[in-house]
Amino acid sequence: MSTLLEMRDITKTFPGVKALDNVNLEVAEGEIHAVVGENGAGKSTLMKILSGVYPKGQYEGEIIFDGQRLSLRDIRDSEDRGIIIIHQELALVPQLSIAENIFLGNERAQNSVINWHETNRATEELLAKVGLVEAPTTKVGSIGVGKQQLVEIAKALSKDVKLLILDEPTAALQENDSRKLLDLMLELKAQGVTSIIISHKLGEVRYVADSVTVIRDGSTVSKLSAKSGFKEDDIVRDMVGRDMTHRFPEHERKPGEVLLDVTNWNAWHPEHAERQVIKNISFQARAGEVVGIAGLMGSGRTELAMSIFGQSYGKRISGEVKLHGKPVDVSTVDRAIDAGISYVTEDRKVYGLVLDETIRFNTTLANLDGVSSAGVLKRNMETSVAERYRSALAVRTPSVFQKTVNLSGGNQQKVVLAKWLFTEPDVLILDEPTRGIDVGAKFEIYNIINELADLGKAVVIISSEMPELLGMCDRIYVMNEGEFVGELDASEANQERIMALIVQE
Incomplete structure (x- = not known):
């Protein structure tokens, strides 16, 4: 040629x-x-x-x-x-x-x-x-x-x-x-x-x-x-620039008590009142556990996460959310955050970040109370917080004053994680956490997820990449048409079994 x-x-x-x-x-x-x-x-x-x-x-x-x-x-x-x-x-x-x-x-x-x-x-x-x-x-x-x-x-x-x-x-x-x-x-x-x-x-x-x-x-x-x-x-x-024998970091987890308990959760479409999007879903996530949600596009995974996170999606939402065995109010985003739940959106550029603002601005955006006093923002404290998370998450940037639009996809994703980690959540729902980032950056994100689980957080991962779910999760719920159609332990899960649950009549 x-x-x-x-x-x-x-x-x-x-x-x-x-x-x-x-x-x-x-x-x-x-x-x-x-x-x-x-x-x-x-x-x-x-x-x-x-x-x-x-x-x-x-x-x-x-x-x-x-x-x-x-x-x-x-x-x-x-x-x-x-x-x-x-x-x-x-x-x-x-x-x-x-x-x-x-x-x-x-x-x-x-x-x-x-x-x-x-x-x-x-x-x-x-x-x-x-x-x-x-x-x-x-x-x-x-x-x-x-x-x-x-x-x-x-x-x-x-x-x-x-x-x-x-x-x-x-x-x-x-x-x-x-x-x-x-x-x-x-x-x-x-x-x-x-x-x-x-x-x-x-x-x-x-x-x-x-x-x-x-x-x-x-x-x-x-x-x-x-x-x-x-x-x-x-x-x-x-x-x-190095061999990566394993795409997913080896890790041994010891899940503890049930941290997140969702029971009989239902939600209807925000514009089409007759269409039920989430249908009587119940699931749990333990402290120190990584739980996956698998399903095809349109199965309702994102809608489920957003409806739990402050009812930011859906109408006529019903069901109960418990943290540490006690019912919590998640009727607004502020209340969900106060209860200890955070949600990392699948679209970091549209919903996760203010791209034209700095890393410092984005890092503290979801918890301004943590860097203010009497309603006045403390810039030195804001800078200190941003620097702490930049270092902890290894965000590759010369300064927290750099605009996030200039960061690579992997580093943008770390800033989104930093924003929600600063709210000090007990439960993190990660929607497509590695979409559009390379294998090296993915490995770093996976290590962060493992560290969060080691700290006793409950992590819920929604992903369209089955190898990611299989490589990172202790249990996987399988979702189809707004319902959970199966649950698999890591030891028994594979792509064939997940797909079989999705397409079953």
Whole structure:
């Protein structure tokens, strides 16, 4: 195969930080090429250079694409050459139709009048290519995240894509939707489309990638080829700079008394009053125990957690929550926090953090009483608290005054954890605690979870990654359509048994 893309000696410096240091990337025409590395390694910065976000003059090095040296001015310039990037945060407008989203900024029009017949016809052809049967007039906000991802790919195909870049395309998808998307990448490859995939899910990398470039600390470490039969352990070693014999830290727990006891918990949809989302759920978590909740997207896992945490989701909520054997009031978020319950959201960027604020600001946000006196915030105390958690959780940052938007995903997640740990909870509910972070950062989060259990906390993990639940939890509850359909001890749990419980009639 001939070379489609070469990025030679790419160097990018931000004030005080060298994000990329002579990085090299070579992608063959017609292949799927994976770019992997820990959070903060420089992957996204490299792709922003390639897609024109950082134009020529803001970096050193050269880009050769399809035999020509590129001097990109902006994203539009990149797209005009057939380089299309799909970001992890989808750039779709929920209120517009599928057709309107696909051709937004690239309208099928004559004399400034949109030809809707041609727009809808072309949309149907593009949707057929990506395996969607929805009508072009369907509102994007009414379809699931998996289908929205396919709409983004259809949008890319409408621009005569030569190189498709997908940044963490399956981060928010369930296993079935992830496999569909990966299979589509393989179909597009058969049609001659070259792709670059950035992913932390190394099983997916092995499934689709012809070759892999590993970046660590802003430098190219290695290039691996599928022909030579690379293994996940090889990728992990190059990513983190050390062997990781075990993905999950070995740990022996001795659970104590029942700490959290939820009985007959029910909740209805906040907008559709006739739809019961949580159906008579009862479960327990002991002091020093890590309990998992498994289930497919839409099974009600997040809704359950949020309804318990201050009834922040749902209507007509009923049931009882006990801590240390005594009923507690969780009818508002403040009361849930005061009772000793915290909830780490699955979407740290939207609900977990104020991204444009500092680490210090975010760390103390859920417990301002702890850093104030007579209603007056004590800045020195706030700084001291933030520094303490920065050190304890090993947040990689030169200062607690840095804005959280500038942190890697793994470090952002640590700040979210710090925020809730400062409320001194007895029970922590962690919703997708390692979504979108790399294997090295995951290992650090797992160690933090074990330390919390050692302190006598009850930890509840909601995760779409079954290996994570199997590797970290003492017990796993299995959820489907708003109900618990099974409970498994760690010794008897495996992926097959969990899936069998989910699909049972």
